[in-house]
Amino acid sequence: MEVLVTEEQIARRVNELGDDITRFYEGKPLTVVILMNGALLFGADLVRAIRQPLRWDTFICSSYHNDRSSGELAIRCDLKNPVKERHVLIVDDILDTGLTLKAVKENMEQRGALSVRTCVLLNKNIDGKLFMSPDWTGFDISDRYVVGYGLDSNEEFRNLPYIAARE
Ligand code: 5GP
Numbered sequence: 001m002e003v004l005v006t007e008e009q010i011a012r013r014v015n016e017l018g019d020d021i022t023r024f025y026e027g028k029p030l031t032v033v034i035l036m037n038g039a040l041l042f043g044a045d046l047v048r049a050i051r052q053p054l055r056w057d058t059f060i061c062s063s064y065h066n067d068r069s070s071g072e073l074a075i076r077c078d079l080k081n082p083v084k085e086r087h088v089l090i091v092d093d094i095l096d097t098g099l100t101l102k103a104v105k106e107n108m109e110q111r112g113a114l115s116v117r118t119c120v121l122l123n124k125n126i127d128g129k130l131f132m133s134p135d136w137t138g139f140d141i142s143d144r145y146v147v148g149y150g151l152d153s154n155e156e157f158r159n160l161p162y163i164a165a166r167e
Pocket of ligand 1: 038092093094095096097098099100101144145146147151152153
């Protein structure tokens with residue numbers, strides 16, 4: 001395994017993101033929606049770096065596309081609380097095509113959220129030419145399969161405290 005992002009780099013960047021996000025939402029009703037399972041650790045660290053009152057919730061889904069549709073969402077475990085009249089920040093592990101995040105964003109908008117923004121730990125889709133670009137990004141990375149800090153390969157490696165790629 002080649003370490004791409006160390007534990008220290010993650011901690012520093014999460015704090016920077018927390019500061020930016022705190023300034024952005026100051027005084028507003030905020031719900032952080034953590035996409036499981038990949039964003040569990042990132043989301044848990046990020047909410048502690050946001051220095052203002054907030055609610056968090058978790059969401060388990062998958063998106064799929066076929067000839068007639070793109071970004072259809074299959075919800076496996078829905079939010080516990082409504083997001084109507086709240087600002088929503090969706091937190092995800094990694095953005096590749098952006099299809100999943102785009103579908104989740106539209107779903108949150110349909111629930112009457114005041115605004116819906118996105119924060120991803122890793123962005124592979126650096127030029128944003130596919131489905132969407134995130135509002136906040138931890139790190140831009142090259143197009144390699146990565147694991148660790150929540151990201152898996154066949155459900156393993158999620159507990160690594162750093163981000164790594166196979167050599
Ligand atoms: P998208 O909808 O943006 O194409 O795909 C995003 C999802 O694909 C991520 O939430 C993640 O589950 C999975 N994914 C994409 N690239 C990687 C990767 O390099 N490593 C891991 N573990 N999952 C990935």
